[in-house]
Structure formats: structure tokens, C-alpha cells
Amino acid sequence: MVERTRKEQPGTDIVIAGAGYVGLATAVALKSSAPHLGVTVIDAAPAGVWRNDTRASAIAAAASRMLDRLGCWDAILPEAQPINEMTVTDSRTSDPVRPVFLTFNGEIEPGEPFAHMVENRVLNASLRAKAEELGIEFIEGAPVNGIEQGEAHLTVxxxxxxxxxTRLLIAADGVKSRLRDMAGIKTVNWEYGQSGIVCTVSHERPHHGRAEEHFLPAGPFAILPLKGNRSSLVWTERTDDAERLINDDDFVFEHELELRFGLKLGELHVEGPRKSFPLGLTLARDFVKPRFALAGDAAHGIHPIAGQGLNLGFKDAAALAETIVDADRLGLDIGSIAVLERYQTWRRFDTVQMGVTTDVLNRLFSNDNVPVRALRDFGLGLVERMPRLKGFFIRQAAGLSTTAPKLLQGQPI
Known part of the structure; x- marks a missing residue:
């Protein structure tokens, strides 16, 4: 590490820009596996803003194994809701009955669900507590406004x-990453003309850990179970309709919600704010430059139709940490392009594959074309009748594979 002096800011081995889940997970993975490395997290948001995040996220089994290995899962588990079952329907809002075309059992191993729903503030609190315990430094309310390239370091x-x-700068500052632009990395990007409405609802009757995804003409409507008689919604609409719904009063919004959610869980009530965000596909052309790496949404932003955005980011965190720690143990320069290329090779194909998959699924299911509906419903029904294929899909959704980084397999780096 660079020594601290009175005339200049202290140096550190690794700077991570962005204190979201991917940035924090990367920091904790690095510091847990290589305690001698200096790790500093810089975040543009003021301290404590994360406590106001009312959203929730689906944590796949592989990601929960990583969080367990990092010593965070025990704090999360009491607040996590396992997904015990998932059903898929394809219908219109006016249909009186929504036939179920596909059902997944929620366990990949006895007693291990393929995913849990976790409120974002709980996830963030656990990762921050572990980061502070490890001695990771935080600089908050401080947006990065410049990067200067040196031969053996970057100046942030x-x-x-x-x-x-710093020897290495990791940008985990979101899909509209300013650092990605500063580094001169181009993206492939297009918009879907859709927005995702996110909110939490309470309901009279228990959900029993059942998640539902309704494919409707405007886009998927996902109901994801939370602790208690509560569910998190990810509701896709055409952007103009989404803006209208967000701005409508509570009565109109809840009426439109009931048309999609139904009344099987009793009376519904929206808790907290409702928000919307535009949906599109963003893929960085490069994940690395000398002494610079992208992770999470800064590297890829995909449609939420498969619920894999955050879990892709956790894969980045695990792969990047393993790449850096392995290089450090061999005495290599952790910021060299030769080292970082391993991370890029490891993650880029998987990211592009998931981006293309979600793009195709969204185009296939977000329409009301009769022949297309017949074809996709036939395909869903075919998968329902093939247990081995269903098992393959559920393990893919859980993020489990033999090529996954060690942390995602529950192993130490």
C-alpha cells in the first residue's frame, strides 16, 4: 500500500466506486480473502440513504451460498422469505381464469430453496456491517469526478x-455509470418502451412462499413473496401507461393492481412509495481497461423478466474477487490488463447470453399476437411435462454450475 503522508491523500490497493450490493459484496469478498489488501469504497450517495430503500430482491441459491461464506447470511436469513414454489401463466387482464402453464418446485436440494426474497435494506445492512468489521474504509457523499491514469496506479x-x-479502480456505480464513461468504454444499448413499476403490497391471506409470474400483453407481472402477508411486485407496462399509473391516486392504482393481481389473497393495500424505472438492455463493450474494471449494472443492465439482474452482479463480484486474490497470491500486478482479462473472459459470455435470453423472452411474451401466444403456451406446456428440463431450468435460475466462481459454490477463494 502507498504510505499516508501529510501532503497527500492516502493510497489504497483497491477503490470500489459504488456502495450498492455488488460494490459491497466485492469489497467484502476481497477483504475476507486477502486481509492485507487495502480496500476503500467511495459512494456518491450521502451516508444512510440506503436505509430508505423500500425495494426487495430475489437472491438465488448460489448468491446465498456466497453470502453465507462471507459471513453475512446469518443476519439476513431471519428476514428472508424462501420461494417455495413458482407458477407461470399467460393471459390477458380481461381473462376470467388464468391457466397455469408451468410450475416449479422451489427446492434445488432438500431444505435449500432455489431463491429467497430479501428486502434491500436488510441485505445492505448485513454487507455494510461485515465491511466495517473487516476494516473497509467508506467515503460517502463524494461522487468521483475524475480519473488520471498513471503507470503503476490510478488517481481517483x-x-x-x-x-x-490506487492500484485498481472497480466501477460498480450502476447502469448509467459515470466512471464507465470516464474510462471511455462504449455500450450496446436499446430501450424497450417499457417501464417497471416496483412496489410492496400487503394482503389478507398468506402467500405460502409462492411466487407468480403472469405474462400479460404489456409485459410480465411478477408477484414475489415477502415475510408476513406481504409481496413485492415488479409490474411491467408501456412507459406512458406506467407514468400514468404512478401519478394516479391510490384508488385508481389499487384498482388497476387488482385487475392484474386478483383477489385470491384477499384485500390488497399498497405499502410505501411506488416507483417506476425505464427498461432496456445495456451491455458494456469492454469490462476492463488497465487498472479499471466494471461490475454489476455498470457492466450490464438487463430486463427483469428472469429476475437475474442482481444475481449477475453477484457473479461479477465473486469472479472479480477470485481473479484479484489469485493474482495477488502469485505476486502479480492486480491492476494489469493481463490479470483483468481473465475476469472479462470469465464473465462476458455469460452476461451476453443472459442479456440475449431476457431480450428474446421479453419480445416473445410482451405481445398479444395469437399465433405467438399459441407457440409460447405450447412451449411452456412442453417444459411442464419434462421433469429433467424443469430441473435444469431451476438450477440455472439458482445460479448453480460447476464453472461458477468458488464463492458461489460456497467455497473459499
């Missing part, structure tokens, strides 16, 4: 003219 400039020297 942030709020009020301060700077920090």
Missing part, C-alpha cells in the same frame, strides 16, 4: 478536490 479524484491513489 472526488469531492472538494480530494484524491486517492
Amino acid at each position: 479524484r472526488y469531492a472538494d478536490g480530494k484524491s486517492l491513489r
